[in-house]
Amino acid sequence: MNRSFSWKKALFIVLLLLFALWFPRLVDAYFLHLAVTFFLAMILASSWDILARTGQVSVGQAALFGIGAYTAALLFKWVHLSPVLGMLAGGVVSVVVAALLGYLTLRLRGIYFSITTIAFAEALSVIWLMTPAVTGGAMGLSTPPLFGGDRQQAYYLILGILIFCIGVVWMIEASRLNFAFTAVRENEEVANVMGINPTRYKVLAFMISAFFTGFAGGFYSHYNTYIIPYEVFGLGISIACLVMPIFGGLYTIAGPLIGTMIVKVIEEYLRVTVSYGHQIAYGLILILVVLFMPDGVMGIWRNKVLPLFRTVSR
Amino acid sequence: MEWADFLQSFANGLLIAGLYAAVTLGLTLVLGVMGIVNFAHGEIVMLGAYNTFWLYTLLGIDPLLSIALSGLLLFFIGLFIYRFTIRPILNDPPLNQLLLTLGISIFLQNLAMILWKTDSRSVITSYSGMSLSLGVVNVGMTRLLTFLIAVGLTLFLLFFLYKARPGRAMRAVSENNTASWLIGINVQKTYLLAFGVACALAGAAGALVSTIMYTYPMVGFKLSLKAFCILVLGGLGNIPGALFGSLILGLTESFVGTYVPEGSGWAEGISFILIMIILIIKPTGLVGTRRE
Amino acid sequence: MSLLEINGLTKHFGGLAAVQKVSLAIDLGEIVSLIGPNGAGKTTIFNLLSGVYLPDEGEIRLDGEDLVGHRPFEICRKGVGRTFQIMQPFPHMTVLENVVTSGLFGQVPRVPMRMAEGEARELCRWVGLGEKTGVYPRNLPVADQKRIEIARALAVKPKLLLLDEVMSGLTPTETSEAIKLVRQLRERGITIFLIEHVMKVVMDISDRVVVLHHGEKISEGPPGQVAHDRRVIEAYLGEQIENSGE
Numbered sequence: 056m057n058r059s060f061s062w063k064k065a066l067f068i069v070l071l072l073l074f075a076l077w078f079p080r081l082v083d084a085y086f087l088h089l090a091v092t093f094f095l096a097m098i099l100a101s102s103w104d105i106l107a108r109t110g111q112v113s114v115g116q117a118a119l120f121g122i123g124a125y126t127a128a129l130l131f132k133w134v135h136l137s138p139v140l141g142m143l144a145g146g147v148v149s150v151v152v153a154a155l156l157g158y159l160t161l162r163l164r165g166i167y168f169s170i171t172t173i174a175f176a177e178a179l180s181v182i183w184l185m186t187p188a189v190t191g192g193a194m195g196l197s198t199p200p201l202f203g204g205d206r207q208q209a210y211y212l213i214l215g216i217l218i219f220c221i222g223v224v225w226m227i228e229a230s231r232l233n234f235a236f237t238a239v240r241e242n243e244e245v246a247n248v249m250g251i252n253p254t255r256y257k258v259l260a261f262m263i264s265a266f267f268t269g270f271a272g273g274f275y276s277h278y279n280t281y282i283i284p285y286e287v288f289g290l291g292i293s294i295a296c297l298v299m300p301i302f303g304g305l306y307t308i309a310g311p312l313i314g315t316m317i318v319k320v321i322e323e324y325l326r327v328t329v330s331y332g333h334q335i336a337y338g339l340i341l342i343l344v345v346l347f348m349p350d351g352v353m354g355i356w357r358n359k360v361l362p363l364f365r366t367v368s369r
Numbered sequence: 370m371e372w373a374d375f376l377q378s379f380a381n382g383l384l385i386a387g388l389y390a391a392v393t394l395g396l397t398l399v400l401g402v403m404g405i406v407n408f409a410h411g412e413i414v415m416l417g418a419y420n421t422f423w424l425y426t427l428l429g430i431d432p433l434l435s436i437a438l439s440g441l442l443l444f445f446i447g448l449f450i451y452r453f454t455i456r457p458i459l460n461d462p463p464l465n466q467l468l469l470t471l472g473i474s475i476f477l478q479n480l481a482m483i484l485w486k487t488d489s490r491s492v493i494t495s496y497s498g499m500s501l502s503l504g505v506v507n508v509g510m511t512r513l514l515t516f517l518i519a520v521g522l523t524l525f526l527l528f529f530l531y532k533a534r535p536g537r538a539m540r541a542v543s544e545n546n547t548a549s550w551l552i553g554i555n556v557q558k559t560y561l562l563a564f565g566v567a568c569a570l571a572g573a574a575g576a577l578v579s580t581i582m583y584t585y586p587m588v589g590f591k592l593s594l595k596a597f598c599i600l601v602l603g604g605l606g607n608i609p610g611a612l613f614g615s616l617i618l619g620l621t622e623s624f625v626g627t628y629v630p631e632g633s634g635w636a637e638g639i640s641f642i643l644i645m646i647i648l649i650i651k652p653t654g655l656v657g658t659r660r661e
Numbered sequence: 662m663s664l665l666e667i668n669g670l671t672k673h674f675g676g677l678a679a680v681q682k683v684s685l686a687i688d689l690g691e692i693v694s695l696i697g698p699n700g701a702g703k704t705t706i707f708n709l710l711s712g713v714y715l716p717d718e719g720e721i722r723l724d725g726e727d728l729v730g731h732r733p734f735e736i737c738r739k740g741v742g743r744t745f746q747i748m749q750p751f752p753h754m755t756v757l758e759n760v761v762t763s764g765l766f767g768q769v770p771r772v773p774m775r776m777a778e779g780e781a782r783e784l785c786r787w788v789g790l791g792e793k794t795g796v797y798p799r800n801l802p803v804a805d806q807k808r809i810e811i812a813r814a815l816a817v818k819p820k821l822l823l824l825d826e827v828m829s830g831l832t833p834t835e836t837s838e839a840i841k842l843v844r845q846l847r848e849r850g851i852t853i854f855l856i857e858h859v860m861k862v863v864m865d866i867s868d869r870v871v872v873l874h875h876g877e878k879i880s881e882g883p884p885g886q887v888a889h890d891r892r893v894i895e896a897y898l899g900e901q902i903e904n905s906g907e
Contacts, residue, residue: 112464114471162652165463166406170597174644177594181638185631231774234754234762241751247733248711248743250767250817290590294475301468332482332586334475341472345465346457 075214079207087206091278093319094213095271099292100299100311101220102267105227107297108306109260110240112165115172117292118156118179119149119265123272124287125183128196131277138201139212142273149269150262157261161254176288183284195283198276209278216274220267224308227263236260237306268296291334298337302344304353313352373505378627379620380506386619387516388581391574393596393611394526395567401543401606402563403459408470409450411593412477413568417443417575418584419481422490425579432492432580433514440573447568451561459560474593481586489583497580515577522573527608529566539563543606591637598640601647618643662725664689664852665710665821670719672705679705681876682719687821692843692853694863694884697873698897703856704746706873707823710854711743712736723821737767742819744810746826746856750798756805757781757794760812767817777816784812788842804835811842815851822846824855828862840866864888872896 079087099116106113123145130136130144160171183190190196202208227233235256238246243253276282286292303314318340325333348355396410417439424430424438454473458465499510529536538559541549550556582588595618603614622639626632663686672680680702687693695703708714710721712733721728728736737743742763750759760781765774772780785794788808798806807827814822824843828836836859843866846853857863863870863884870887872880874896880887887893 112467159649163648164652166467167648167652169467170406170601171645171648174594174597174641178638178641178645181635181641185634185638231765231777234758234765237754238751238762241753242749244713244733245745245749245751246762248713248737249763249813250734250737251762252732252734294471297468329483331487332479335479335483338472338474338476338479341468342454342476345461345469345472346454349465 072218079210084206087210089323091206091210091213093315094210094217095275095278096295096299096319097312097315098213098217098220098267098271099296100303100315101217101224101308102264102271103296104300104305104307104311105224105267106260106264107300108227108233108236108240109257110243111160111257111261112169112297113172113264113293114169114297115174115176115293116264116268116296117288117290118172118176119153119268120272120275120292120296121176121179121183121284121288122152123149123269124276124282125190125196125272126269127273128198128276128282129190131198132196138198138273138277141277142270145273145276146266146270149265149272153261153265154258157258158254161257173290173293176290176293180284180288183288190284193283193285195281196276197281200280201274201277209274213274216267216270221308221312223263223267228308232256232259294334294337298340300351302340302351304351304356307353310351310353317352374627376504376506378623380503380508381512381626382620382623383616384508384512384516384619385581385623386615387519388574388577389595389599389619390612390615391519391522391577392571392592393599393615394523394608395570395574396596396600397606397608397611398526398539398563398567398570400600401608402539403455403560404606405455405459405466406463406470406597406600407567408467408593409473409477410567410571410596411589411591412474412481413443413447413571413589414575414578414592415481415584415586415589416446416477417572418579418588419485419490419575420572421576421579422492422584425492425494426490431494432576433518436518436573436576439576440569443572443575444565444569447565447571448561450568451564455564456557456560474589478586478590485586487586489585490579491583492579494580511580515581518577519574522570523608523612526566526570530608535559535562594644595640598644601644663687664691664724665854666720666722667706667710668720668722670706670709670721671717672702672709672714673717678876680709680716683873683876683878684719685871685878685881687852687854689820689852690847690850691868692847692855692866694867694870695854695856695873696858696860696863696870700875701873702876703873704825705876707743707825707856710736710823711741734766737763737817737819738769740818740820741823742767742814742817742821743823744807744814744825744827748803748806748810750806750809750813752797752799755795755797756785756790756801756809756812759798759809760784760816762816763813764816781812781816784815788812788815789838803830804832807831807839815846819851821852821854824853826856826858828857828859836862 078090099120103113103116126145126148127138127141130141131138136144156175160168163171184193186192187194227236235251238249238251239253239256247253272287275287299314299318300311301314302318303312304310318336321336322333325336344351350358392414396407399405399407420439420442421432421435424435425432450473454469458469496510501508501510501513530540531537538549538554541554542556542559546556578584578588578592599611599614599618602617603612604610618640621643622636625639626636629635665687667686668684670680670683671678683706695706697703705714709716712728712731712735716729723739723741726739728739751762754762761777764772764777764781782794785791788811790805790808790812793801793805798809811827828839831839840862843853867884869882870884871878872887872893879892879896880890
């Protein structure tokens with residue numbers, strides 16, 4: 056768990072960063088858009104993983120995503136709040152909701168927690184549909200194009216948030232939070248007896264996760280210029296949030312990122328092949344991961360690929 | 370308060386509760402016998418509904434007659450699913466079981482979208498519009514028949530569990546699978562059969578669903594949530610509890626639909642709100658669990 | 662004033678009294694054993710002491726401070742360390758990480774990570790796991806897993822250490838080592854309250870023995886005295902007759 060610093064890794068990361076910064080000049084609008092959606096998904100995946108580190112498996116992240124999205128959209132509609140501030144507001148409101156929900160669901164274990172999160176997201180969806188005067192209802196809400204349509208600016212904004220998110224995860228892993236989260240996840244009762252306050256860490260993880268999910272929602276509402284409850288509170292978002300980190304490898308930094316890359320590529324391919332139902336890949340991936348590779352891609356990397364390098368270099 | 374409205378609302382709630390009970394029976398069985406919450410249960414129901422729709426549309430088979438066919442088809446599909454995906458993870462942590470069944474659920478939802486598009490299908494029969502007058506209450510013919518069949522399914526399940534050998538084996542296993550194994554019950558086969566029967570019940574419920582609701586790929590998800598609500602209300606893994614929970618949910622939805630302004634929209638959210646309220650107050654469900 | 666005072670402690674589970682009006686006191690520096698036939702309520706007492714269960718009645722005082730109603734992590738920080746009968750190391754942490762965890766959170770005042778790691782290493786070495794700090798618990802034998810439990814409990818620098826059946830399943834050599842370790846703990850100033858089934862150990866190590874039967878305290882005193890107490894003998898014999906089946 057303790058990080059050992061390696062120059063190779065640092066170099067790799069720097070190169071990756073340079074590539075990411077140079078990227079918009081290299082590609083056309085389609086790939087730029089694709090990159091934005093990939094980064095957005097990575098944020099969702101990483102932030103889901105933060106929550107999962109405390110053993111709380113949310114199948115309703117869409118609730119926070121949707122709250123973030125609507126916060127930004129409604130604040131724009133009511134007071135013309137600038138998009139970036141709207142996104143921040145989306146993050147903050149999500150944090151507040153998560154804190155509340157986190158406290159309420161503290162005693163829920165495992166599946167009951169998951170079911171409650173699903174129910175919460177669906178309940179929000181119904182509430183939104185039934186209050187069109189305030190929320191726009193089923194017709195949804197529109198916002199003008201983000202940064203006047205300048206995709207590059209949007210790209211850099213989301214990249215910046217992604218880097219921030221990764222930075223937060225890195226800091227969690229390097230700090231005592233990592234021990235607390237892991238202990239609470241592995242055995243909450245024993246962790247408690249060892250001096251760890253489960254409430255504090257579970258709610259904290261929920262809040263950190265919510266900030267990024269909510270911000271992502273806010274970003275999405277401005278970037279997409281149009282949101283409807285069915286979509287932003289929808290199961291599809293919640294599932295996406297969990298498939299990517301699970302496939303990539305839970306409780307790691309690289310896992311959610313790599314998982315997102317691969318899953319998103321598959322999804323994009325399917326999206327152009329079938330008009331509906333492209334999330335069928337998500338279902339298959341979940342099944343295959345549980346049956347054959349429970350530690351995800353990172354697990355395979357650690358257990359099967361890395362040992363090969365070690366024997367070779369001996 | 371208008372008595373007629375109240376009785377009508379009550380009757381509607383009762384009838385829909387029958388459908389919900391039929392949907393939840395299989396989920397309860399699997400939970401009780403194997404301790405697994407099958408997130409894909411709703412999708413099995415959905416498949417049953419589509420099966421009935423196609424049999425009716427393509428071959429003209431009356432939906433309420435094709436219950437047996439849907440049941441049978443889903444029984445075998447259930448055996449297949451159990452053998453290749455459930456059995457390997459029987460002893461895995463519940464998180465894995467959740468993710469696996471969730472994966473099956475997503476897979477089936479999207480498969481349905483690909484195969485049959487997202488349009489809502491209806492099954493309209495010659496008697497769809499008919500209704501019966503029982504005093505001040507009007508009862509739709511399809512709803513009444515569905516209710517009666519649902520009651521029949523419940524009685525069938527209870528008979529099976531108490532009188533038939535494999536059923537009694539299932540009850541034994543749900544109490545204590547080590548003891549059952551020690552006295553010679555083939556626990557693996559019992560699990561397999563239980564899952565198959567649960568899917569058969571789901572398939573049959575699907576046939577009923579197709580006559581009362583629209584059939585579309587996400588209908589399973591909606592029903593799953595209602596079923597979870599019922600589990601949480603009535604006790605996880607026990608059948609009388611499932612019946613009780615179905616009644617509560619059905620009646621609540623119906624009364625909200627009648628008495629709350631724009632109630633029919635809000636009624637959809639009842640199951641979610643109930644789940645949240647109950648679990649937050651009593652983290653192990655209203656009646657508590659049989660297995661914990 | 663004793664280090665630990667329990668008065669009239671009572672706990673029911675669904676109508677059954679697991680612990681009935683138990684009172685006892687443990688003084689600073691004592692080694693006290695809690696014995697009794699299976700199901701007597703011993704682990705329940707530990708769970709009550711560490712805050713895992715809330716008593717229905719009764720008082721628990723540590724150094725004069727009331728513990729009842731506090732949550733386990735608070736009780737830990739007041740100076741109660743505990744091992745578990747069924748060993749539960751955190752599976753995805755190494756031995757060292759397991760010990761560091763409780764060192765980081767169970768101590769008051771909080772120590773920085775470097776220091777916690779240093780302390781953990783020292784503790785691991787002291788219990789005999791010095792070579793195995795980087796190993797995962799599942800790869801270790803029973804005796805080593807017990808060492809992890811003890812090191813983990815010690816990392817919180819407890820005033821009172823609750824040891825739950827640490828001697829069970831050990832070879833005679835390992836048992837001697839464990840007894841030596843417990844004595845060294847007392848020399849370090851830690852008061853020890855242990856649940857034990859291995860009578861040899863109980864007789865050897867205890868200053869006092871408390872006997873529980875059906876949730877009630879039926880005897881208390883130096884080991885020699887308790888061993889000859891008729892009520893104690895009957896309790897164990899009665900249990901034997903029950904166990905041999907009617």
